[in-house]
Amino acid sequence: MFNERLKTKITDHLIKEEQIVDDSWNTMKTNILEAAKEALGTRIVGIAAKHKSTSWFTEEVKALANEKRESYLRYRSMKIQTEYRKYVKARNRVNRQIRETKREHWRKFSKNMENDMYGTQRRIWNMLRARKN
Incomplete structure (x- = not known):
């Protein structure tokens, strides 16, 4: 599921050759993070602090x-x-x-x-x- 989402993210947001390395990295990073968020979801950290x-x-x-x-x-x-x-x-x-x-x-x-x-x-x-x- 993650791999499929990552492939669609990469094809939707292609890295262009004329992009600077930092911009390319940011594009790739957002693709990976968005695919992971869609496939795996997010977790709320610190919820146990409410109980304490x-x-x-x-x-x-x-x-x-x-x-x-x-x-x-x-x-x-x-x-x-x-x-x-x-x-x-x-x-x-x-x-x-x-x-x-x-x-x-x-x-x-x-x-x-x-x-x-x-x-x-x-x-x-x-x-x-x-x-x-």
């Missing part, structure tokens, strides 16, 4: 972190004291929200541990194994 995400990193924390990042970039580009103060306020808001969210997460986690005596040991081992890496 922390439970306390909520959408609210994410939005505040983006706001902090934007205010930091604004401060870095302008170098004005008022922008720095805005950045510090945003940074403090993010840190406060992270603390509160982590605290709430641990409260829920410990409450679940108290109520579920049978699953507790397994959950603790899984948590420790995850923290080790």
Whole structure:
């Protein structure tokens, strides 16, 4: 299947003799990559990172972190004291929200541990194994 697609790509996009070597290489490379993509498909890399995400990193924390990042970039580009103060306020808001969210997460986690005596040991081992890496 790949060979057939590659042949059609090469016949559709012929390399001309007057082309520079770099242009010829780019044409050949795109032919190979397109044929491979059509025949084999693509794979999304980093999908497992979604499963490793922390439970306390909520959408609210994410939005505040983006706001902090934007205010930091604004401060870095302008170098004005008022922008720095805005950045510090945003940074403090993010840190406060992270603390509160982590605290709430641990409260829920410990409450679940108290109520579920049978699953507790397994959950603790899984948590420790995850923290080790």
